[in-house]
Amino acid sequence: DAGVIQSPRHEVTEMGQEVTLRCKPISGHDYLFWYRQTMMRGLELLIYFNNNVPIDDSGMPEDRFSAKMPNASFSTLKIQPSEPRDSAVYFCASSFGTFHQPQHFGDGTRLSIL
């Protein structure tokens, strides 16, 4: 079975540029989560969706960050404009069901903002 698929795997761009990260959740999963991982702060939940609807975006650091889920098989996380402090590994995860099911993670996008 295909797992969570993220693209690109690596992104290097200059400060001020727009960055778009993409995620395809596991088919049939109705929850989708975006995380950011850094050495200093560990894994941080940015936002999550249920049935394509954003449920909690309290972890989104600033208005420069936005996320969408136009359908059940695709989500984007956008940073505009990007800053060096946004450099991190961004993970997408998905889960199935209503209550406390384990989340399955993609392999992440390693983002470097110069």
Next chain:
Amino acid sequence: GQQLNQSPQSMFIQEGEDVSMNCTSSSIFNTWLWYKQEPGEGPVLLIALYKAGELTSNGRLTAQFGITRKDSFLNISASIPSDVGIYFCAGHKAGGTSYGKLTFGQGTILTVHP
């Protein structure tokens, strides 16, 4: 921020030794999950626990959901070099506005010397 205290932060062991790590919290959790992350990859689910007192094994791995619902441990028996990685505990907190959200520990970095 993270509200799970995971220990130890790092372990350096010889191949063949047993490993034990744990997570504690001041909050009650409905589920406990243990993930392993290898370089360049996303966290991979190892064991999921759903009931207080539950003891579950997955090969050489054994994990338990604490009776108080505030802690969990993971044991690895007869460690091998491929056990190297970062191990994370995670859980779904009971009640409040945390529905669907996972809280993560800081991770335990495991190094196994051949």
